[in-house]
Amino acid sequence: MVENRLDVLFNPKSIAVIGASNTLMKWGFLVFHNIIRGGYKGRLYPINPKEKDVFGIKAYPDIKSVGKRLDMAVVILPAPKVPQTLKECAEAGVKTAIIIAGGFGETGEEGKNLEGEMLQIAKNSGMRLVGPNTMGMYSSTANLSLLMPPIPLRPGNIAFLSESGNLGTTMMQSAIVNGLGFSRYVSVGNQADLKIYEFMEYFIEDKTTDAVLIYGEGLEEGREFLNISKRLTQKKPVVVYKSGKTEAGKKAAASHVGAMVGSDRLYDSAFRQSGVIRADHSFEMVDIVSVLSRQPLPKGRRIGILTYGGGWGVIASDFCGMYNLRVPQLSDEIIREMDKFMPPHWSKGNPVDTVGTLDISIFRKAVETILECDEIDGLLVLGIGGYSFFIHYYRSFSLLTNYQLSQMKNLLCDTEAQIAKDLIGFIDKYNKPIVVTSIADVVMSEAARILEDNGIVNIPSPERAAKAMASLVYYGEYLRNVKRKKKK
Amino acid sequence: MVENRLDVLFNPKSIAVIGASNTLMKWGFLVFHNIIRGGYKGRLYPINPKEKDVFGIKAYPDIKSVGKRLDMAVVILPAPKVPQTLKECAEAGVKTAIIIAGGFGETGEEGKNLEGEMLQIAKNSGMRLVGPNTMGMYSSTANLSLLMPPIPLRPGNIAFLSESGNLGTTMMQSAIVNGLGFSRYVSVGNQADLKIYEFMEYFIEDKTTDAVLIYGEGLEEGREFLNISKRLTQKKPVVVYKSGKTEAGKKAAASHVGAMVGSDRLYDSAFRQSGVIRADHSFEMVDIVSVLSRQPLPKGRRIGILTYGGGWGVIASDFCGMYNLRVPQLSDEIIREMDKFMPPHWSKGNPVDTVGTLDISIFRKAVETILECDEIDGLLVLGIGGYSFFIHYYRSFSLLTNYQLSQMKNLLCDTEAQIAKDLIGFIDKYNKPIVVTSIADVVMSEAARILEDNGIVNIPSPERAAKAMASLVYYGEYLRNVKRKKKK
Incomplete structure (x- = not known):
């Protein structure tokens, strides 16, 4: 019945925090605070014989005195005290327990014995244990941040x-x-x-x-x-x-x-x-x-690379090659199509290199042209979100007028933000993955924020972007193989 | 005479910016601005027949009309215009030229011819060229930020x-x-x-x-x-x-x-x-x-690993192994020495794991004990600078008093900052490298800032830290081998 017990673990209605403390910088202080700070909505019972309350919540000397059957107990006590405490938890009908302390099996024979003792108590009572030597857990459905660090x-x-x-x-x-x-x-x-x-x-x-x-x-x-x-x-x-x-x-x-x-x-x-x-x-x-x-799985290994910097395109190609992805040349038809809007000396191939044009609106057209065609299964976009830092630099430069700054913001940041929105739509429309690398400090970039808010994480290097794309490819192939075998 | 010409390139006393522009978002606008913004102290001559001045600096219709022999010309014009412009530069006695435009050898036969023509002009006059298809250069001794992006x-x-x-x-x-x-x-x-x-x-x-x-x-x-x-x-x-x-x-x-x-x-x-x-x-x-x-070269391959998280120690060991570094066990003598101040369940070995103690002052003692002994040639420190984020999280948590917050800041951030200062001293004192990984968001960390101000870069993962340490080891070994061969 692991499912039921894990249901309780991830959705506990009541938690005893054994060792909860008012003393700053004890783990019993920090864990208790993190639970409250995380917004846990169930009932909390601090257990500490030396405290009347912990942060305004009534404390109990031991778990027995709570007088209720609790879903969960967190034990924040040193290893030698754990078995006796667990015994009390088992007697009080606690369903799951989380043992924070180290000093068990990882330290040698004595610790192993202590761990065995603890396990026997749990087995006898049907109580399930997380740990020992754990830093806690999180569950979104319970707003439960039961963690040592905040x-x-x-x-x-x-x-x-x-x-x-x-x-x-x-x-x-x-x-x-x-x-x-x-x-x-x-x-x-x-x-x-x-x-x-x-x-x-x-x-x-x-x-x-x-x-x-x-x-x-x-x-x-x-x-x-x-x-x-x-x-x-x-x-x-x-x-x-x-x-x-x-x-x-x-x-x-x-x-x-x-x-x-x-x-x-x-x-x-x-x-x-x-x-x-x-x-x-x-x-x-x-x-x-x-x-x-987040992303759809590619139907094959043919990867398109769109970049505003040639070197990044070379590196992305290199790593696609290392992961056995293909970076196929585009057909003459697609090249002719792209000639209509790309700058004169663009690469006329894959990687599609916009060769430093500042008219970044062509990125949008390039992305859609590549995704639309049936020569490419997934797209690496290297550069979106990378122009916003221009503004931060020039803003502190007194020679530029506010009007020039706002024009620049419009041409770079706003265009990038719009492209980011378009990219999100394209993923669904063409059912192909787009892996994005900003290749720049994107802390302040609106485009990066828009992508993130839609689950599209900026991957900080083309090498890592290629690996992420390869993972999509591999998983897609695995699922297709499984399906094929099942049919047979 | 490459040295002399490169002296001029890195320390030009005068620069003509051919194609400098007042038009927002042209590269001739951006490069010119970046030079000024970077604090270049020499003389600047914008060349543009359509402008009287560029950002208040008197413009010339062509380089000849400057009437002086200039150290450098930056050519920010499209490829077909470059050869004629270079001819004028050569005639005016320009010593080095930087050609920004693409559209040369990288695009095919026609571009290759253009590039050859350009090169011939330079060869005939003794002028040296950077590029074409370059994004510029920087030289600290001239305060020269001659770059396309800011x-x-x-x-x-x-x-x-x-x-x-x-x-x-x-x-x-x-x-x-x-x-x-x-x-x-x-x-x-x-x-x-x-x-x-x-x-x-x-x-x-x-x-x-x-x-x-x-x-x-x-x-x-x-x-x-x-x-x-x-x-x-x-x-x-x-x-x-x-x-x-x-x-x-x-x-x-x-x-x-x-x-x-x-x-x-x-x-x-x-x-x-x-x-x-x-x-x-x-x-x-x-x-x-x-x-x-920045760091001294290790005398051998024996690496110590100090970590506040066991998993990070495992990964660092793994990658040290991959790069053929050794992670030797520490002698009983050193273990006994460290037993005096380490928490009870510390790893008693290498990696030295502080097993989640919040008394981070022991990091200092651990670092010094490891560096002092002659069993270790270089040290990876995983964790310094990683506690400061605690404060950012709790600061917005109304249940904590200001006094508690200041205590916490003292115990975590201030202690970390002090350790950071000590680490810098240790590198010189023991003449051994310390490679630091904070393994946490360190944007706000004073410890990380202190390290950076002293040239110690926080390397964001233990895998990369191991590689950096391996590079120090390899370079040290190479130099020792070279010396040995010379002696023979």
Whole structure:
């Protein structure tokens, strides 16, 4: 009945925070605050024998004295105190517990015994556990930010499981800056009880989740992972960043979450077999899941590249080649079509290079011409959102009049913003993916903001954009292969 | 006499801007403005028969009517007009000319002829050319920002040559945000006359330059490149990002700068032979040159990793392994030393994991203990600067008092800032490199600012930090090998 228990985990109506504290900078202080700050709407019960209340909410000396059957308990106490506390939770009928403390299986024999003791208590009572050695969890459907560091998450359609709490929260921070949102997040810790594959199984039918992101070190239950991945990827894309590739990495993983890491080649082949997309760099994870959670899948490997800078086009082509995508020459018909509006010395080929023209409105026509034709399955757009910084620079330049500045804003920023809006429409109209790289500091760019508000993340380099596009291609091919096999 | 002519190029006392314009959003308008905005102190002569003055500076109908021998002319006119204009420049005794327009060798036979004609004029007169198809140049010693896009460069010790103008300016934008400065920048364009290797030769003795960064597509003069690289790398580190690795990339490079790209394996072996460090990703270029231009070279391959998050330590170890660095276990003696101040469940090994303690002052002690011992040649510090965002989040949280906020700021931000200052001292004291990754949004972090102001760039991921450290190791080994061979 993992589904039911995970329903409770992601939608708890009541939570006891054991170790909640008024003392600044204790984790019991921070976690409690993050829950409140995140807008959790259920009932909260701080448990602390030394406090009358925690931040104005009535505190209880122990869980028994709450006198109710609670959906969840978070235990923010040092490892040696955890088993006894869990026993009390089990007796009080708590359904799920989250164990923050480290100092268990990852530290050696003594810690392993403590972890075993804890697990036995849970097994006997039917209570399910997250952790130990976890940094918490998030659930959009409960407004629940049960996290150690303060991360202002926004709801979205991506579920994220991480064997490293720090990596998880940093990745989410980076994702939020880029406009991405999450449905669920679990820092799975040592996985004494609840395992990554159990959460994955839950996500198969989870309506708020459209894509799954995983950071793994051990992924020790290989068979279960493989089987559930195969079922999950048929419905939703799964992106995995798996570390522990080298001996140095494996050694570090063992001391981190006590993981026994197997051969990387075996993992790689398991991912391939089950249609899991593998990221090769931490930040790539976010790029890839962002496109897979939002963009249509390309019908083939033929990629168009539109760029305002020749070098970026070369690099994007290079990496498309590395990922076995094709960058086909355009037909004479399309070249003639584009000759009508492109600047005289444009590249007359793919990459389509606008060779530094400042009439950026041609970007719109170029995008539509490429998407309309049936020679291209997906488009990399390198440059949109990259002109807005001109204004910031010239604004502080006293020689320019306000009229000139407003003209410049109109020609650059407003045009870019309009193109951004058009791009969003084109994705739906032509049912082809557009992966966007601004290649410039886009913090202030309205175009970038419009794209983000519509789920189109600016991917900061053409190399990473090519990888994101390749991921769309691979996942599309995997699904078509699965379908073909089923027909037979 | 390439040196003399390049002295003039990087320190021109007078510049004619041919095509300078008052018309908003023409390149002749933007380049002229960028020169003024950049603070160029020499004499400027806008040349435009249709204008009396350009932005208040007296304009001339042609270069002859200036009536002086000028150090430099920038030609911002369409390709067909360039040869005649250059002839006039030659007759007026201009020493160096920069040709902005594209539409030459990269576009086919006709353009190639135009380029040949241009080159002949230069050869006959002894005038040297940058371009055509260049986006301009920068020189710190002349306060000269002769660039198409507006980039507010700051002076520094890195010289940068780029076969792509857009890539060049974007990389510099990204570098500036991270506090890096440049001594020289040249968008070399089609290299009709002045070649990358000639600039490299100049940098050997250039006192304002400590490191050289190159983006190459063709690098067609292989023998010259190899010979000059060998001389240059003995004095200064050279970092190259070379595209055109795959067939798709080579095709794109041909249409971009007309480059004939050879076998990537040959380039790779040439780089190795000559001690050139190769970057594999555009943004890596900046990481690598930033550490090579600032940090001491490690004496060996033994890398220490200090992290506040276990997962980051695993990933850093993984990538150290991939780059053939060692992540050695620490001796019992050092472990015992660290037991005195580390939290109870710390990793007791390398990576040194502070397992989520909020007493971040221990970072300082850990860094010094690791650097002091002779078991480690270089240190990756993952996490400094990553706690400041706590404050931004809680500041808008009304439940916290100002006193609590100031306490939190003191415990996190101020401690981090102090550690940042200490780190800078440690690099000199122990003469070992420290590569820093904040792994968090550091825009607002004082610690990150202190590091940047002292030339220590925050490298945004542990994967990239490992690569930067590996580059320091490789360059150190290359120099030691060269020395050894010389002794024999």
